[in-house]
Amino acid sequence: MPDPVHVRELAADDLDAAWELGRFAFGSDPQRPAHATATPAGLTRYGAFDDTGRLVGKAVDLHHDQWWSGSAVSAADVAGVAVAPEARGRGVARAMLTALLCGARDRGAAISALYPTVAAPYRACGWETAGVLRTVDLATALLPRHRPAAHLVVRAGTAADLPAVAALYERVTRHRNGMLTRRGELFDVFTADRGLPGDGLTLVKDDGDLVGYATWQRGRGYGADSVLTVDEALAVTAEAARELVGVLASWASVAPTLRLCPFDGDVVGLHLPLESAREHERDLWMHRPVDVARAVSARGWPAHVRGTVDVTLVDPLAEWNSGTWRLTVAEGAGELTRISGEADLRLDVRGFALLYAGAAPARSVAQAGLLHHAAGVDPAALDLLGAGGPAQLLDYF
Structure with a gap:
């Protein structure tokens, strides 16, 4: 019979042990980042302890909201689940996830999503596969280029443009299902420094209104293996999408590969040669009701x-x-x-x-x-x- 574990919310004094547990589980860099032992609002950390008081498991409830057909639904999105190797297969993860669901329900959460490293333990606890976040590579030279539209303004963005970028993201995503709202205390922490989310931000404006944007990471070098990583490219008009794709295509001489996550049915994706894409990475995600x-x-x-x-x-x-x-x-x-x-x-x-x-x-x-x-x-x-x-x-x- 498995040894019993005690599950509770982690306190500040537990965070060093939680970092070490996660570092071994996920093979993280030994250099501890500042946020690893911070206690930001908008998340709840759970830990499982054996009868000696040793931390043998951890899990995090991220207090997200998800868009579902125009309504923001409170979510308990799960991350950072790790179990000490000596305690695996003994019901530790199940005990933690049970406590997490109870706590999430008490705080008003309705649904939950997670990205599993292995699906079976989460299936046993009621989560099921609901989709895949795909990252693909495209030959930058294959992207179409169009004559720039005279009535559109394309320029580099600054930190001052981030509120408009957030508003356009919401305009694109709020009528869909499952997308994070990117609102709330946890996202306030992420955006506190108001810096750009990557190396660059490209904006497309129509009569002063933002109608498209792309955030990107330049990467290193300019040879055959150079990659431009597009973190996000969204638009609300076909003309704006063409402008963004044209800007991305202009990198072909120094970044032969474009890496991005295609978004089903998005305006920008309709202007990309996705039939030529090669899959770079795929991250399965799972869903579950909390209440x-x-x-x-x-x-x-x-x-x-x-x-x-x-x-x-x-x-x-x-x-x-x-x-x-x-x-x-x-x-x-x-x-x-x-x-x-x-x-x-x-x-x-x-x-x-x-x-x-x-x-x-x-x-x-x-x-x-x-x-x-x-x-x-x-x-x-x-x-x-x-x-x-x-x-x-x-x-x-």
Whole structure:
């Protein structure tokens, strides 16, 4: 039987041990950065301790908000999960994640996302794969170049332009699902110095209004292996996207490779030769409800979607989610109401995550064994839970 562990929030005195645990787990540089032992607002650190008081595990709840069809939904995004090698396989991660979910629910979180180094332990705790953040390489010389539009102004940005950049990011992302709002105390810490987020910031303006931007890292050298890394390139008009792509194309002689994360359906991506892209990196991300009733009521829903469906939900780790619920969606709002009895549809919490994030239709969830239904009952009724399209993430954490 596994040795019991005690899980609690980490105090300032615990942060040196937490840094060392993370350093060994992730192979970090031995030089400790200043933020490793800081205590910024907007996150909660959890630790698991054995019966001698030794720290054997850690996990961080990032107090993010995510956009879901125009509404900001409180999230407990998980990062920095590490378990000492001698304590692995003994239920330490499960104990920490259970405590994290309880604490997140108490502070009002509705949903959770994470990037796993290995998916199985998180699947066992109710998270399920919902998408991939892809990083690709493009030959810079393949990018199209257009004659600059006379009515657009293209210039280098400064720190004074960052509020306008943040407003344009929100304009692009708030009607989507899953994107971080980049608001709140944690992001206030990141932007406190008001410096540029990379080596350069390129802006496109139309009659004084920002309509596109790109942030980028120049990298080193100018030979065949030189890479220009585009951290982000977003636009709200096709003309602005063409201008940004033209600026990026101008680097071809000194940075033959362009590295970026394509954003499905984004205006800039529609002007890139992505058919020629080579995958550089892929980061799988997973999703989970913290509080299913809150997850449904807090998000936005497509105004044209209407329906009602009953479902019995099973969530062994977060028992407050378990039970029989009636989902009602109408006029851009949704609600889960507890009802008595057993429904004809029985859904595992991982299936809820897949449906909510738009990662799979109900029939596929049933084929995966995460949704069970009585004979003659169409599982597609639960597609109502996934209305609004697939979730995406642009931020790694």
